Amino acid sequence: MIIDVITPFPNLIQGAFQESILKRAQNRGLVKVTLWDLRDFTSDKHHTVDDYPYGGGAGMILKPEPIFLAVKEIRGKHSDTTPDIILMTPQGKTYTQEKARLFSRQEHLIFLCGHYRGVDQRVIDALVTEEISIGDYILSGGELAAAVVIDSVIRLLPDVLNNTDSAEGDSFTCGMLDYPHYTRPEIFQDMPVPDVLLSGHHENIRKWRHEQALENTKKRRPDLLNNNEEAQDSSD
Ligand code: ADE
Numbered sequence: 544m545i546i547d548v549i550t551p552f553p554n555l556i557q558g559a560f561q562e563s564i565l566k567r568a569q570n571r572g573l574v575k576v577t578l579w580d581l582r583d584f585t586s587d588k589h590h591t592v593d594d595y596p597y598g599g600g601a602g603m604i605l606k607p608e609p610i611f612l613a614v615k616e617i618r619g620k621h622s623d624t625t626p627d628i629i630l631m632t633p634q635g636k637t638y639t640q641e642k643a644r645l646f647s648r649q650e651h652l653i654f655l656c657g658h659y660r661g662v663d664q665r666v667i668d669a670l671v672t673e674e675i676s677i678g679d680y681i682l683s684g685g686e687l688a689a690a691v692v693i694d695s696v697i698r699l700l701p702d703v704l705n706n707t708d709s710a711e712g713d714s715f716t717c718g719m720l721d722y723p724h725y726t727r728p729e730i731f732q733d734m735p736v737p738d739v740l741l742s743g744h745h746e747n748i749r750k751w752r753h754e755q756a757l758e759n760t761k762k763r764r765p766d767l768l769n770n771n772e773e774a775q776d777s778s779d
Contacts, residue, residue, distance in 0.1 A: 544574045544649070544700055545621060548689055549613045550656040551592045551605070553578040555686040565694060568703045576693065579617065584609035593659050602660025610655065610666050617653055626651035627672040630662060631685025631692070635674030638692060640715035642675070646692070647699035654693065656685030718771035720764055722755035 548556070559565065560576050568574050582590035585608075593603035614628065627649060636642075646652060655662070655671065667674070677688040697703055704710050714721040725736040739751045760767050 544647075544697075545624065545626070545651040546574060546576045546654070546693055546696075547579060547617045547626070547652070548576070548654045548656065548686075548693070549579045549581055549610065549617075550684070550686050550689070551581040551658055552656075552684060552686055553580045555684070556690040559690040559694070564703065565697055568697050568700065571702075573700055573703055574697050577617075579613050581605075581609050581613060584612040584616070596660065600660075604660055605658055605662045605666070607663040607665050610662070611670070614653065614670055621651055624651035626653045628653045628655060628670050629692075630655045630657055630667060630671045630674045631676075631688040632657040632661070632674050633676050633679070633681055634661075635676040637679075638675050638677050638695075640695070640713075643692070643695040643699055646696045652696070654685075654689040656689050658684040715767075717756075718767060719756045719760040720767070722752040722759065 550556070557578060560569065560578075565574075565576070569576060581592045585591055592605060592609055594606050596602065596604050617626075627646075629652060631654060655666070675688075675692065677691050682688055698710055725740060729736050729741065737751070739747050742748070757768075
């Protein structure tokens with residue numbers, strides 16, 4: 544998979560791709576992530592990427608020219624792909640695990656990080672395929688949001704996760720929150736691990752985990768269960 548990120552602040556997220564699972568996935572050639580500095584596509588001596596809004600008002604707007612040039616450069620490098628161009632913005636559709644799954648099946652994605660007040664509308668009209676928000680709160684820019692989305696996509700790519708960090712039991716993967724986890728010691732500060740987990744009885748363990756996940760979801764996120772009768776039925 545190819546992932547390109549266009550941003551005026553690449554340093555904000557560079558580190559996110561140089562550690563742990565994301566680093567390993569790139570080193571193994573499973574994904575190629577490239578950060579493009581929007582300022583490299585400017586022609587004035589101050590490398591200006593933003594300007595005042597027509598009509599007045601607070602905040603600056605990302606200019607269209609550098610973004611169009613960056614996209615042109617990326618497309619020129621990958622003429623064999625037709626990437627979706629995803630604008631990270633609080634105006635976007637709320638991101639979900641289902642969307643992560645869909646993105647992970649794409650060959651090439653370009654993320655555009657909004658900043659300041661927003662992006663010139665002509666970028667959205669002519670280039671952007673989709674606008675995505677990671678939640679109803681405002682970040683200083685789209686970089687951290689893009690890093691969140693990219694992390695969740697890469698971990699779903701084939702062969703990225705080994706058995707130890709498998710995505711199979713992730714919360715949301717089966718439409719529910721996770722069940723509780725324990726590791727050694729068996730008793731810690733008078734708090735024992737539930738007997739069933741020490742029983743070696745795989746079917747009972749599976750059932751217990753399912754019940755716990757269901758309880759957890761009912762208590763904290765009942766909305767998840769409304770569309771997911773399957774999760775509630777599969778305890779037996
Ligand atoms: N940029 C600023 N806030 C954001 C959010 N919540 N999601 C995506 N991009 C953003």
